[in-house]
Structure formats: structure tokens, C-alpha cells
Amino acid sequence: MALYNFKKIMVVPTAKDFIDITLSKTQRKTPTVVHKHYQIHRIRHFYMRKVKFTQQNYHDRLSQILTDFPKLDDIHPFYADLMNVLYDKDHYKLALGQINIAKNLIDNVAKDYVRLMKYGDSLYRCKQLKRAALGRMCTILKRQKSSLEYLEQVRQHLSRLPSIDPNTRTLLLCGYPNVGKSSFINKVTRADVDVQPYAFTTKSLFVGHMDYRYLRWQVVDTPGILDHPLEERNTIEMQAITALAHLRAAVLYVMDVSEQCGHTLQEQLELFNSIRPLFANKPLIVVANKCDVKKITELSEENQKIFADLTAEGIPVIETSTLTEEGVMQVKTEACDRLLADRVENKMKGKKVHDVLNRLHLAMPAKRDDKERPPFIPEGALIRKRAMEVDAPKRRLERDLEVELGDDYILDLQKYWDLMNEEEKHDRVPEVWEGHNIADYIDPDIMKKLEDLEKEEELKERAGEYDSDDESEDEDMQEIRVLAKQIREKKQLLIVQSKDKDVHGPRMPRTTTKVRGGGQFKIITAVSVLVCTRFARRSRSITKKRKREASAPPTSKTRSQSASRPPRDQSGIRDPKMAKKAKKMMKNSQKDMNRQGKKGEADRHVFDLKPKHLLAGKRKSGTNDYR
Amino acid sequence: MPQNEHIELHRKRHGQRLDHHERKRKKESREVHERSHKAKKLIGLKAKLYHKQRHAEKIQMKKTLKMHEQRKTKQKNDDKTPEGAVPAYLLDREGQSRAKVLSNMIKQKRKEKAGKWEVPLPKVRAQGETEVLKVIKTGKRQKKAWKRMVTKVCFVGDGFTRKPPKYERFIRPMGLRFKKAHVTHPELKATFCLPILGVKKNPSSPLYTSLGVITKGTVVEVNVSELGLVTQGGKVIWGKYAQVTNNPENDGCINAVLLV
Numbered sequence: 001m002a003l004y005n006f007k008k009i010m011v012v013p014t015a016k017d018f019i020d021i022t023l024s025k026t027q028r029k030t031p032t033v034v035h036k037h038y039q040i041h042r043i044r045h046f047y048m049r050k051v052k053f054t055q056q057n058y059h060d061r062l063s064q065i066l067t068d069f070p071k072l073d074d075i076h077p078f079y080a081d082l083m084n085v086l087y088d089k090d091h092y093k094l095a096l097g098q099i100n101i102a103k104n105l106i107d108n109v110a111k112d113y114v115r116l117m118k119y120g121d122s123l124y125r126c127k128q129l130k131r132a133a134l135g136r137m138c139t140i141l142k143r144q145k146s147s148l149e150y151l152e153q154v155r156q157h158l159s160r161l162p163s164i165d166p167n168t169r170t171l172l173l174c175g176y177p178n179v180g181k182s183s184f185i186n187k188v189t190r191a192d193v194d195v196q197p198y199a200f201t202t203k204s205l206f207v208g209h210m211d212y213r214y215l216r217w218q219v220v221d222t223p224g225i226l227d228h229p230l231e232e233r234n235t236i237e238m239q240a241i242t243a244l245a246h247l248r249a250a251v252l253y254v255m256d257v258s259e260q261c262g263h264t265l266q267e268q269l270e271l272f273n274s275i276r277p278l279f280a281n282k283p284l285i286v287v288a289n290k291c292d293v294k295k296i297t298e299l300s301e302e303n304q305k306i307f308a309d310l311t312a313e314g315i316p317v318i319e320t321s322t323l324t325e326e327g328v329m330q331v332k333t334e335a336c337d338r339l340l341a342d343r344v345e346n347k348m349k350g351k352k353v354h355d356v357l358n359r360l361h362l363a364m365p366a367k368r369d370d371k372e373r374p375p376f377i378p379e380g381a382l383i384r385k386r387a388m389e390v391d392a393p394k395r396r397l398e399r400d401l402e403v404e405l406g407d408d409y410i411l412d413l414q415k416y417w418d419l420m421n422e423e424e425k426h427d428r429v430p431e432v433w434e435g436h437n438i439a440d441y442i443d444p445d446i447m448k449k450l451e452d453l454e455k456e457e458e459l460k461e462r463a464g465e466y467d468s469d470d471e472s473e474d475e476d477m478q479e480i481r482v483l484a485k486q487i488r489e490k491k492q493l494l495i496v497q498s499k500d501k502d503v504h505g506p507r508m509p510r511t512t513t514k515v516r517g518g519g520q521f522k523i524i525t526a527v528s529v530l531v532c533t534r535f536a537r538r539s540r541s542i543t544k545k546r547k548r549e550a551s552a553p554p555t556s557k558t559r560s561q562s563a564s565r566p567p568r569d570q571s572g573i574r575d576p577k578m579a580k581k582a583k584k585m586m587k588n589s590q591k592d593m594n595r596q597g598k599k600g601e602a603d604r605h606v607f608d609l610k611p612k613h614l615l616a617g618k619r620k621s622g623t624n625d626y627r
Numbered sequence: 628m629p630q631n632e633h634i635e636l637h638r639k640r641h642g643q644r645l646d647h648h649e650r651k652r653k654k655e656s657r658e659v660h661e662r663s664h665k666a667k668k669l670i671g672l673k674a675k676l677y678h679k680q681r682h683a684e685k686i687q688m689k690k691t692l693k694m695h696e697q698r699k700t701k702q703k704n705d706d707k708t709p710e711g712a713v714p715a716y717l718l719d720r721e722g723q724s725r726a727k728v729l730s731n732m733i734k735q736k737r738k739e740k741a742g743k744w745e746v747p748l749p750k751v752r753a754q755g756e757t758e759v760l761k762v763i764k765t766g767k768r769q770k771k772a773w774k775r776m777v778t779k780v781c782f783v784g785d786g787f788t789r790k791p792p793k794y795e796r797f798i799r800p801m802g803l804r805f806k807k808a809h810v811t812h813p814e815l816k817a818t819f820c821l822p823i824l825g826v827k828k829n830p831s832s833p834l835y836t837s838l839g840v841i842t843k844g845t846v847v848e849v850n851v852s853e854l855g856l857v858t859q860g861g862k863v864i865w866g867k868y869a870q871v872t873n874n875p876e877n878d879g880c881i882n883a884v885l886l887v
Binding site for chain 1: 628629630631632636670671672676761778800802803874876877878879880
């Protein structure tokens with residue numbers, strides 16, 4: 001059994017379009033050039049290919065149509081019945097049958113003409129045979145014009161059917177037209193069904209979804225049903241009957257207590273009794289709608305008796321009003337609970353349940369002592385829970401105010417300000433007054449503060465905080481300077497010594513040696529530690545000094561490094577002759593790569609110098625300047 | 628309105644764009660210019676197809692325009708008097724008609740004897756032997772050339788069995804054997820697919836007639852019992868002659884016209 005997706009059926013083209021598409025495809029995708037002087041087998045093959053290609057295309061497209069459209073026997077009986085109601089089963093099957101016949105005829109035509117073409121002894125004869133074959137195939141398809149049109153309409157309508165899952169939890173609304181079924185579904189779900197004062201506003205099935213007890217429920221709204229026998233029902237009513245017959249759902253029969261729909265309660269009761277057989281084995285609830293206009297208690301005796309009878313039979317009657325929303329939630333919970341109970345009961349009766357039941361085991365821990373261990377609920381949660389139950393009014397929110405006032409609402413945050421004088425809350429604050437900028441006077445002491453700050457800065461500057469000071473050093477600093485000088489001298493000595501040593505041992509790569517500046521770094525870090533603890537605020541002058549000091553060592557450092565590391569093209573070379581040869585060898589190896597424009601020896605990129613999309617294809621309009 | 632028709636629902640609730648009608652009007656008036664641009668700029672196969680389609684459209688438009696004009700004038704209607712309508716004073720002349728039938732039958736019998744018919748295609752191009760028969764070389768060294776293969780469509784009867792392959796001189800390949808013909812009745816203007824009974828005469832050569840080769844202009848006998856024709860005497864006609872009007876080897880089917 002194939003899985004059908006009603007929304008993914010391929011478009012069925014009209015007969016004319018179908019022929020045009022296939023013929024132009026044949027013309028584009030098969031070779032177009034043949035000459036009289038070619039060998040006869042080549043000519044035959046050329047034309048046979050065209051005939052077979054056309055046949056293949058037709059066959060594929062028609063087969064796809066036949067597989068995409070659902071077989072009425074393979075889909076759920078609800079959908080099969082619905083399709084019968086909407087599209088007429090016989091017509092549908094006939095149309096598909098015609099398409100199937102056309103497909104077989106096309107295959108036969110192609111077979112015959114290919115067989116004939118084997119006896120073709122001239123280009124003219126083969127060409128005429130191909131022309132006859134294609135013409136015949138297209139004529140066959142032209143005859144299917146009406147079937148293809150019908151199937152296209154069916155496809156469009158089918159893809160727009162609401163996606164009702166026949167197996168899941170469903171609530172079904174039924175009743176006379178205009179009783180309030182669509183209003184009910186609008187209240188309970190997010191479906192936006194049209195609600196209008198005239199009858200038969202809803203002309204097809206509508207689906208909405210809602211949540212209850214952490215489960216997803218479907219609510220199906222049907223068009224209204226009038227009270228006449230089954231044979232006289234029109235397509236719209238039959239859709240409702242189909243839904244009632246095939247969906248295992250909880251049925252909500254909606255009645256209009258106020259009789260505003262135009263039918264008396266007696267008539268509604270008659271309808272109820274006539275479709276009673278469809279409610280067998282389904283949880284049923286009678287919804288007495290429009291109770292804001294008229295309550296059951298306000299009705300006449302006999303009408304009240306109707307409802308009393310229903311309640312006596314065990315069918316719950318719930319008064320609702322979709323306008324004021326009273327009773328709607330009650331209906332919902334009642335219906336859902338009943339349906340759940342029904343479904344569970346059915347499942348328990350079935351065979352599959354025992355497999356699951358055998359595996360389910362609820363483990364209760366054995367009590368080890370008499371101590372009570374109730375669940376722990378924090379205080380705040382308890383308070384909130386109590387508040388929710390009591391439904392205590394919370395602090396009035398802005399949002400509530402907004403909802404209340406509607407269009408008149410203006411956001412006014414100034415009313416929350418905490419001022420000494422309550423009446424001044426809503427006064428407008430000016431920006432400039434009498435030539436003065438109000439923002440300058442926020443603080444009453446602001447001028448004084450500014451003066452203090454300026455004095456402090458003056459003092460600081462006088463004290464020489466911002467000067468660089470060379471002279472004020474203490475003993476520690478001097479010691480450090482002496483130490484640094486010694487270190488410097490020692491280093492220079494070492495460098496000279498190593499230069500004189502003339503040791504050409506194996507040279508290790510740079511990375512394996514320890515960082516040369518390690519020693520100097522240690523001195524500097526030691527210095528900085530000393531300095532930072534005592535001269536914390538003098539950081540600027542210290543850094544300046546350090547900069548000046550740090551300038552000397554790097555130069556000596558590079559000099560020492562360059563002596564021990566020759567450039568790579570001179571390392572290992574004994575004399576200029578060898579250097580020249582090395583260079584020549586290098587250039588030689590690079591010649592090939594350069595000629596081919598490669599970046600290096602690892603560049604193995606293959607260029608596409610004759611791209612297919614520019615150079616292949618038939619010569620269409622245009623010259624050789626631009627293909 | 629079904630649940631899934633979001634576009635239509637939105638249009639119903641919120642109406643159209645404010646400039647919708649103006650845009651629509653302008654788009655429709657631009658269509659004329661676009662169509663003329665297309666007609667001028669198209670080239671190649673697409674142009675041929677487009678111009679053919681457009682020509683047909685224009686012819687239809689002209690016809691409807693003319694029809695609208697015609698309504699205003701009155702014209703002589705030739706169809707009012709049916710054919711074969713006879714004025715009252717000529718009605719009782721049955722005896723003569725019967726005599727005419729008899730003489731017709733005698734005339735037809737004489738014509739058959741003479742071998743001359745009134746046929747729709749009196750003159751047909753003669754097919755030479757090299758065209759109709761292809762030489763097949765046989766023998767150990769492929770030198771013997773006495774076998775011939777028929778390259779045109781042919782008809783072999785129901786009880787046909789080949790001669791032993793070593794001795795058959797004329798090969799009629801199975802792929803070229805046809806049993807049915809599409810026969811058109813000239814007066815009824817209807818075409819039927821009737822089984823062939825036999826080849827009566829091939830105008831090119833009596834050899835072809837005996838072989839059963841069917842080319843353009845061949846007279847074949849077809850089984851017309853499907854049509855339900857009855858003679859004056861009450862006998863059911865089940866065989867009639869028809870002349871082939873197309874080249875069957877080029878079209879893959881035999882089209883013929885019934886000789887009434």
C-alpha cells in the first residue's frame with residue numbers, strides 16, 4: 001500500500017500543454033541532424049530514437065499521474081467516502097481508467113511503428129513513419145482532454161482538504177445550520193472559521209486543534225444538517241454525514257435553545273432522533289447553545305421536558321453560550337474525559353494491550369519506619385498556589401488598564417514617580433529657563449564640587465605628580481641600576497667571547513634553545529616587582545624610564561643572533577662557485593612550475609579551459625562571437 | 628470557503644490593495660504591447676508555433692466579427708429545400724425506379740467483366756520492381772541473387788503458410804503484413820476500421836496483385852458486414868471494394884475510400 005500525500009500530487013497538464021511539452025522535449029533532447037547519405041542503420045536509429053523517446057515521456061508522465069492519485073480502496077474509509085461525496089467515485093475511476101488506456105495505446109503505437117521502421121530503406125520513409133507515430137500518440141492524448149481537466153480540478157480540491165487524522169482523539173460538532181458550531185470551535189481552538197448570520201456559512205469540514213491534559217485534540221466543525229432522508233441530501237450535508245459515520249469521535253450535538261437559527265426545538269429533536277444511529281458507540285453530549293438569550297429554565301414545559309428526557313437517558317446536557325463563554329470549558333472537559341475513557345476502554349478490550357500490560361509494573365517502595373515523609377513545597381509556592389485557587393486579584397497591571405481602556409489608553413510612567421509634592425508629578429520639566437541650562441543645576445553643590453576638583457588638580461600638578469622625575473630615587477633603585485649595568489657588561493663580554501671561540505658544532509634549530517632573553521626578563525620582572533610595590537603611582541615615569549633603558553639591549557640581541565644563524569640560501573655553502581650552482585639548481589626546478597603558472601610544487605590545480613556549459617550544445621540563435 | 632484558502636480568506640476580510648484596480652487595469656493594457664513585442668522578437672521554432680497559433684486565433688476572431696455583422700442582414704438559405712425532394716405530381720413513379728436498379732446491376736456486372744471501374748484515383752504512379760522488391764543475396768558466397776523481399780505493405784490471407792524457406796522466391800516479411808484498413812465512406816463521410824478480404828488489383832503490375840502488395844491506388848476488397856448494408860433484394864452485403872489512397876509503407880496504416 002503506497003503512502004499518499006494529497007498535497008504532493010503532480011500538476012496534471014491540459015491536453016494541449018501536455019502535447020507541447022513532450023514534443024518540444026523530444027526536439028530538444030534528441031539529436032536533430034541527419035542526412036540522406038548516412039548509412040541506413042544510422043538513419044533508422046535516429047528516427048527510432050525519437051519515437052521511443054516520445055513514448056517514454058508520455059508513459060512516464062501518465063504513470064506518475066496514475067500513482068499519485070489515491071486509489072479509493074487504499075485510503076482510510078473516511079477519506080474514500082469523502083472523495084466519493086465530493087468527486088463522484090465512478091467519474092474518478094473512469095477518468096483514471098481512461099488515462100491508463102491511453103498509456104497502453106501509446107505504448108502499442110510506439111511498438112508498431114518501431115517495428116515498421118526496421119523496413120525503412122530511405123530517409124524519407126523513416127521520417128514519414130516517425131511523423132505518423134508521433135502524430136498518432138498526440139491524437140490519443142488529445143482525446144483525453146476532458147479526463148485531464150477533471151483530474152486537475154480534483155487535484156486542486158484534494159490538496160485543499162483539511163488534514164483530519166481519522167485515528168486520533170476528535171470532537172465532532174453537528175447540528176442544524178446557524179446553531180453556533182463554528183463559534184464554539186472558534187472559542188475552543190485557534191481555527192478562524194467564518195461566523196455569519198445566514199445559514200450554511202460553513203460549507204465544508206473545518207479542523208482546529210486544542211490541548212487538554214497534555215494531549216492534542218482535534219475539533220472538527222461540520223456544515224449544518226437539515227432534516228430530510230439520506231437520499232435527498234446535497235453534497236455539503238453529505239460531508240457532515242461522512243464525518244459522523246467514519247470518525248470515531250466524541251459527538252457534540254449543538255442545539256439552539258433560543259430558536260434563533262430558525263428551527264424550533266422540536267425540529268432539532270427530530271433531527272437528533274433521525275441521525276441517532278450514527279451516534280452509536282460514540283460518547284455523546286448535547287450542547288444547549290445561546291443560553292445567554294434564553295435559559296432552559298425559561299423555556300416552556302414541553303421544551304424543558306425534551307432536555308429532561310435526554311438527561312434521563314444518560315446524555316449530559318450542558319448549557320453554554322459562545323458569546324459569554326460560560327459552559328464552554330465545561331463542555332470541553334466533559335467531552336474530552338468521556339472520549340478518553342471510551343478510548344482507554346476500547347484499547348483494554350483489544351489484544352495489543354496485554355503486551356504492554358505485562359511489561360508495566362508500578363513499584364511502590366516499602367516503608368522502612370513510621371516517619372512521615374510528605375513532599376516538600378516551599379512557602380512561596382504554597383502562597384502562590386493558594387492565591388491562584390482563591391483567584392485573589394493581583395496588583396493591577398498596566399496591561400489590565402490597557403485592556404480596559406482600549407483605544408483611550410495612554411502610557412503614563414510619571415505617575416510612579418516618588419516626589420515630595422504629589423501634585424507636581426505630571427508637570428512638564430523645561431530644558432532651559434531664564435537663559436540657564438536646567439541640567440547644570442541638578443545638584444545644588446555642583447559649582448562647589450567643580451572648584452574643589454580644580455584645586456585638587458592644581459595641587460597635584462604642583463606636587464609634580466605629572467612630571468617625569470629623574471632625581472628622586474632611593475637606595476633600592478640605585479642598587480637596581482648598578483645591578484643592571486653589571487649585567488649588561490657581562491652580557492657583552494660573553495658575546496665577544498663566543499665570537500672568538502670559533503666553535504662550529506652542530507647547530508640546533510632555534511626552537512630547541514631556551515629563550516635567550518630569559519635572563520634579562522628575570523631581571524626586569526624583579527625590577528618591576530620592586531618598583532611596583534613602592535612607586536605604584538609613579539607608573540608613568542617608570543615606564544618612560546624603562547623604555548629608555550630597554551632600547552639598548554635589543555640591538556645587541558639581534559647582533560648576537562644574526563651571527564649564529566645565516567640565511568638559508570647561504571647555509572652549507574663553501575664558496576661562491578657552489579653558491580652559484582645552488583642558485584642555478586633552484587631556478588631550474590622552478591622553471592616548469594613557472595611556465596605552467598603554478599604557485600608552487602604543491603599546486604596541483606587543474607584548470608577548466610574548455611567549460612562544457614559554454615562550448616557544448618546545439619547552435620541556437622546567435623553567432624560564434626557569443627554562444 | 629474551505630479552510631485552506633488563505634489568500635481568498637484574507638481578501639474577504641481585508642479587501643484588496645488600495646491601488647489594486649489601477650494596477651490591474653494598467654497590467655491589462657500593457658499586455659497588448661507585450662504581445663506585439665513577443666511577436667516581433669521570437670525566432671526559430673517557437674516563432675513558427677506561435678505564429679501558427681496566432682493565425683488560427685485571428686481567423687476565429689474574424690469569423691465571429693463577421694457573424695455578428697451577418698445577423699443584421701438577411702441571406703438566402705440554401706438548406707431549406709432538402710435534396711431529393713420531389714414535387715407532388717412526380718410522386719407515384721416506383722416502377723421506373725425499380726427498373727433503373729435492375730439495369731444498374733446489369734451494368735455493374737458488365738463493368739466487372741471488362742475490368743474497368745470508376746475509381747477515385749484513376750491514375751497512379753507506377754512502382755518499378757527495384758522499388759517494390761529488394762534483392763536478397765544467398766548462397767555460401769552470397770552470390771546467388773534470385774530471392775526478392777517485398778519492401779511495401781502487403782496482405783496475405785488467413786490460411787497463408789510460407790513455402791519452404793529454401794525455395795521461396797518472394798519474401799513477405801511479417802512486419803509488413805496488414806490485415807485491417809481504415810475505409811472511408813464517401814457519402815457518409817465516416818471512417819471505419821474494416822478487415823481486408825483480399826487484394827483485387829494492383830495498378831502497377833499483375834505480379835504485385837498475385838503477391839498481395841498494397842500500394843497507392845490498389846483496389847482491395849474489404850469486409851463491410853459491420854456497416855450493415857442491405858441490397859434492394861434484402862441480401863446482406865458483406866464485401867465491397869475500396870481503393871487505397873495513401874502510401875501505407877510511409878504511414879504505417881492503410882487508408883482507403885469505399886467504391887460505392
